[in-house]
Amino acid sequence: MATERRTPRTHWALLAVTLLVLLGGILLDTLVLQGIDGGARITKDAAANVPASVSSGGPLLGRDEHGLASRRVPDHTIALTFDDGPDPVWTPAVLDVLRRNEVHATFFVTGAAVSRNPSVAKQIVDAGHEIGLHTFTHTDLSQAGPLRTRLELDQTRLVVAGATDRSSRLVRPPYSARPEDLDDADFRAVNGLIDSGYVAALSDLDSKDWMRPGVDAIVKAATPQDNRGAVVLMHDSGGDRAQTVAALEKLIPSLRQRGWHFSTLGGVLPSAAPTYASWGERTQGSAILLTTSAAHALNSIMGWLVIVCTLLALVRAVLLLGCAMVHSRRKKLSRRDDQPYRRPVTVLVPAYNEEAGIEATLRSILASTTPVRVIVIDDGSTDGTADVVRRLRLPDVRLIRQDNAGKAAALNTGLGYCQTELVVMVDGDTVLEPDTVSELVRPFTDPVVGAVSGNAKVGNRSGLLGTWQHIEYVIGFNLDRRMYDVMQCMPTVPGAVGAFRMSALLQVDGIPMDTLAEDTDLTMALERAGWAVTYQESARAWTEVPASLGQLWRQRYRWCYGTLQAMWKHRGAVRERGLGGRLGRRGLPYLLLYQVLLPLLAPAVDVFALVSLFSQPMLGAVAWIGFFALQLVPALVAFWLDRERFRPLWTLVLQPVVYRQLMYLVVIQSVVTACTGARLPWQKLHRTGSAAQDSPLTVSSASGQ
Incomplete structure (x- = not known):
């Protein structure tokens, strides 16, 4: 067994030093080498003391x-x-x-x-x-x-x-x-x-x-x-x-x-x-010249990076909006011919310390309009998760207990008990709407479909952090996934809500266990095996998101690191044909560019843009407004398509201050960790059972009391 190496603790210090050096170089070139000064005096003094x-x-x-x-x-x-x-x-x-x-x-x-x-x-x-x-x-x-x-x-x-x-x-x-x-x-x-x-x-x-x-x-x-x-x-x-x-x-x-x-x-x-x-003067002068040359080159590079990043952001916005419109029209036409799936569906619920929310999850699943059989796999919980499931004695709910082995292992255990062709997988904190399962399995009338991604919604969206994650989920699930669907290169069916064809899962040997993003790894494996993966925006599920910056960091760190693992594992898709080739030549480059490379450069670009607000106020202000518009317009479209209220979008103005920087740092830390070969342990999010607080299911139940 390979020895697990801990993540180096010097990443933060290295990043801080790098940003300080970057800031120093930009300031040196902008404020010093560009010759910025106060200019000559407007008025003259007396000359009484001039001999x-x-x-x-x-x-x-x-x-x-x-x-x-x-x-x-x-x-x-x-x-x-x-x-x-x-x-x-x-x-x-x-x-x-x-x-x-x-x-x-x-x-x-x-x-x-x-x-x-x-x-x-x-x-x-x-x-x-x-x-x-x-x-x-x-x-x-x-x-x-x-x-x-x-x-x-x-x-x-x-x-x-x-x-x-x-x-x-x-x-x-x-x-x-x-x-x-x-x-x-x-x-x-x-x-x-x-x-x-x-x-x-x-x-x-x-x-x-x-x-x-x-x-x-x-x-x-x-x-x-x-x-x-x-x-x-x-x-x-x-x-x-x-x-x-x-x-x-x-x-x-x-x-x-x-x-x-x-x-x-x-x-x-x-x-x-x-x-x-003298030798000392020449040596010191050469050192200054080397420093100033590096600062000037850095400033030039940063200027070009800002241009490139702006163009890429514009391309992404156009691509997302165009594909969203195409996807919306396709779904309207396809729903006329889709027939509802009438046979039973198995719902797998891997659970580890989900005592706070497991009851709401199970009751929402059993309220589905489609016949369901529920299998709860208690993955060695140390709280009362299993006791809650037993005490409820809900019909068509089966509890299986195992020693703690991780989510992927729990899902594989559950697959061994499945007797239906279609399997829905949801997290132990997810709350489904009554028609979520029926909507989720609707695309399986097409025999080439091997998996379907649902639409995960943020349940605990109160507070600034919850609002920012709510915006991120709406944009990510309603624009990025629509684009992936249209381009036939879906990289991830989320663990929070997704459906799979059992025969497709058997073909790829079940849930992979060698990466931290088993959902991304599995989705890529299915596409490389020739199975189509689609997105059903009407299959909504309400999930709990981290309520603190520390929990958010740990969750996204694992997600990002796991995605990097999956991308590296499936890099061979670039050379393949069919759906695997589309993933390799469309999905993987998009992930690499927009979820890895640009976030790696983003802190430097932000530092450069911040300095520009002082050195060239008008140009800097226009740049900031432009970037904000490229973020706001897709957000408006995503919220409109998902029938969400626009009110939370005002927080986008504040997002670059904390949230966006945190997401950038997650990517940087993940890339450095991957390059050093360190291994990350599975990090469990602390659940509070608040996933359903904003869901229509909870609201309607409360109004009926």
């Missing part, structure tokens, strides 16, 4: 042995500078113009842009140009505190070192101005940079190319009006820079003809020139 030596000095600000100092560009010298790059399109275009004109410039890059385009940053350095720092996220340093400023510059310096092997102490603050335009807040930020060992590079001439005013206007704004040297501010990123590239083609030859020379800022102030980065 005259600074406001009337040059654009290069640093510190020497005498204190704060500024440096101007020599006369007849132009220092071209470019901000906001590197850009994969426009930076190479600017570099090409500079190469052809044999001019070197200084590029002030953002850490976010370097993280996205490290190879372009290296092109800048390889072409002989200088590289400076423009913060990581293009934030206004006059509004950033010392810690934010240090992080912005240190991280940018490191990613530059990782991408280019250069270390730069030359900084241009975003939204910077000419020295004479500095206010007190600007000066505090610049002074803080200088105190940290950086050189601040402002500008003399702003080309205003970011406004795209036209090539001639850019050239005019970048041309000095006298012989004084100037630092010219331009941009190689941040939008369409075609006008900038065209303006450079005119500006450089024009200035050269007038006798101007071109220099980098390091050529003007050698102490500001970038140096080779």
Whole structure:
């Protein structure tokens, strides 16, 4: 006998860490690498604390042995500078113009842009140009505190070192101005940079190319009006820079003809020139680049996953609704020709600790309009289940007791006592309506039908958890099963209410006992044996569902794990013909896609969608509304087809918060458990006998008292 391995306890921790890493990666790319910041200030402060030596000095600000100092560009010298790059399109275009004109410039890059385009940053350095720092996220340093400023510059310096092997102490603050335009807040930020060992590079001439005013206007704004040297501010990123590239083609030859020379800022102030980065800087920078590249790739993948998941959800909704309409029309036509089944039917009731509800179950079965013989198999109950059955002394009810061996074994025991061709199997907590059995066996007039699925309804639907399960049952049984019926690939006849042809059961050797989802395993085996399995929505049965999240988790964990076992066991159906082939090529892929793969991805998609509500509120809101509509429309149709009240559907708004996440985690836990080879024990749901509280049978009985 194989040793039973317990489910690893690290699944929850692994999942939590994975989601945290995922959230961190998405936030890193969305909020940092995309360059989200507060923008420049709208208003300016006073300039009372700006020294005259600074406001009337040059654009290069640093510190020497005498204190704060500024440096101007020599006369007849132009220092071209470019901000906001590197850009994969426009930076190479600017570099090409500079190469052809044999001019070197200084590029002030953002850490976010370097993280996205490290190879372009290296092109800048390889072409002989200088590289400076423009913060990581293009934030206004006059509004950033010392810690934010240090992080912005240190991280940018490191990613530059990782991408280019250069270390730069030359900084241009975003939204910077000419020295004479500095206010007190600007000066505090610049002074803080200088105190940290950086050189601040402002500008003399702003080309205003970011406004795209036209090539001639850019050239005019970048041309000095006298012989004084100037630092010219331009941009190689941040939008369409075609006008900038065209303006450079005119500006450089024009200035050269007038006798101007071109220099980098390091050529003007050698102490500001970038140096080779240390091994530590290169290593740290490479690590940051690797992290940011992974975050960017993750965000791109998540974006595509959202698109794919949306399309799949849309396809599923269309498929469910279309098949539901087809199924409804077929049933209306078939009922005209169906003849009621007149011979006795055996009803098997496997029972383990069902003392609370077994009486209601048996009385509802005996009230059937079709003659029934009931066999109760007490599977080693430790409560008074068997005593209740004996005490009732109901006609046509036979009690069989056995040691606890599981539901499948109990059903096989019961099959050994059956003397009818048709067998109905119901759980020990299920309550049938009077015509449930007659409706359930009606399709067996067709000799190819081997099994029929009934319509399980939630009895204890009070409370939010019960309401959510009620919605799930209505949608699952009235849309998914209708679709499976139309596509002839029914994967499961539920244990709560299903009917079988005895000859079909004998052909597949009875109820399988090697999976935890014996109902799914059996249904798949019947189809592979050539028997048709159909769905009878009018055969309603009321069942008790878990009343707590813990019980729900244990039940769904077993269901999901058992379904995975059955899918793997019957994977060979993909290669078969007939009904088995339809199961293999229609039913199994649908189960794999919509009940395994998509739930595995759903938490990540939800995290991405949640972040999008903050980063792109309108797009995120539209996505959430769209997903909700794809859930609500099928629910409305299912409730209409099943003649249910629409009122519970308002809880769909709350469902993603707890219930849907729990179902996703069940699938994740089940898949990981299956991959590790762990075995799950049978987990019995605690019964309270509340299955019939909302059934028409109970309501009518109460009204007659």
